[in-house]
Amino acid sequence: MKMSKKAVSVAIAVTGLVVSSGAIAMPGFSNGAPDSSIKLCIAQIAEQADYDSAGRVRHVVDSKDRRVSGHTIMIDTIVFDAGGDQVIREYQTVCAISDNAETKAFKFKEKSL
Helix, strand or coil, X not given: CCCCHHHHHHHHHHHHHHHHHHHHHCCXXXXXXXXXXXXXXXXXXXXXXXXXXXXXXXXXXXXXXXXXXXXXXXXXXXXXXXXXXXXXXXXXXXXXXXXXXXXXXXXXXXXXX
């Protein structure tokens, strides 16, 4: 099953919302990045990541306040095969977003399996 980039983007956006909403609701995450900032980072990941042959994509999101303003968002992206069981790629991203929703830094790398 080959997923189009549009279908993967929708799955990614939904996954990001689920992960970030859960994180914000947990104690200790009251100052977490807003969903809009997380979506911005996930969209940038989608531009660089290889989602060919992906059955599903999962984003594990963590964030913290920046010293200057905004948030630093750390995202581990895990790409699963068409069956959804086997990890085929992993990425690690750090994204700094200002309070004005501007990307101040974006570091993206593929992790070795």
